Amino acid sequence: MKEDLMEIICCPLDKHDLNLEVTERDDGEILSGELTCTECSETFPIEDGIPNLLPPDMRDEAPA
Amino acid sequence: MGDGEDRPSLADQRGVESVYQPAEDSDLLARTARERVEAGDTVLDVGTGSGYVAATLADAGARRAVGVDVSPLACREAADNGVPVVRGDLVEPFQRDAFDIVTFNPPYLPTPSEQEWDDWMEHALSGGDDGRRLVDPFLETVERVLAPGGEGLMLVSSLTDPDAVRAYASEQGLASEQLASEKHPYEALVVLRFYRV
Numbered sequence: 001m002k003e004d005l006m007e008i009i010c011c012p013l014d015k016h017d018l019n020l021e022v023t024e025r026d027d028g029e030i031l032s033g034e035l036t037c038t039e040c041s042e043t044f045p046i047e048d049g050i051p052n053l054l055p056p057d058m059r060d061e062a063p064a
Numbered sequence: 065m066g067d068g069e070d071r072p073s074l075a076d077q078r079g080v081e082s083v084y085q086p087a088e089d090s091d092l093l094a095r096t097a098r099e100r101v102e103a104g105d106t107v108l109d110v111g112t113g114s115g116y117v118a119a120t121l122a123d124a125g126a127r128r129a130v131g132v133d134v135s136p137l138a139c140r141e142a143a144d145n146g147v148p149v150v151r152g153d154l155v156e157p158f159q160r161d162a163f164d165i166v167t168f169n170p171p172y173l174p175t176p177s178e179q180e181w182d183d184w185m186e187h188a189l190s191g192g193d194d195g196r197r198l199v200d201p202f203l204e205t206v207e208r209v210l211a212p213g214g215e216g217l218m219l220v221s222s223l224t225d226p227d228a229v230r231a232y233a234s235e236q237g238l239a240s241e242q243l244a245s246e247k248h249p250y251e252a253l254v255v256l257r258f259y260r261v
Contacts, residue, residue, distance in 0.1 A: 050151055052151045055153065056166075
């Protein structure tokens, strides 16, 4: 993901802002890292450049 | 329009893949939305699948066209197609007032529950018993992320009962109009526009 995506995403649970922690960056593209809600402290992974902002209870679900 | 018994299975109607590929419905939605996008708009495509609608709107001049999908396979494919994508549930991971246009080509085919949930493709096609499994939650939540003057554009089928969809939108405080309609085998495809009253 590009960093400017931070302007429009939020915590899916309480809609507060997210903090970005970058683990791996390549040419302006954030490849891995973590997003943390500034309010509820829930964490959301960025993997292979894609932020996973599913609520934790939907994260590991098979299709349904 | 029959009662459904003589319709082919969902997979037969749409081809077998694990990520929904652009078909007549995505194309009608993309063509309709393309006419409405203005330079500088920020756009969200919900259930973006391959990212086709988002990519079309980026090409039409949107400043930013983002996709969201619950399927990890769809997210990967949209990203590989150059679409900024978020894995998420409908509009839940997006900020208030963020978008000028939100497009959605939902799973809209009414599907008996015994036929459901084999895989991600079935998830992308099945709209549940009434075809509105994700249509209704979208209408309940989209208003929060619309910028002032923003609009939601959703594709539904005649099989999904567009009048009932519009009535439900009205209960959520959204006005609506029909922007486009196209006849196809088994169904008519309709693009509805939703906006704040």
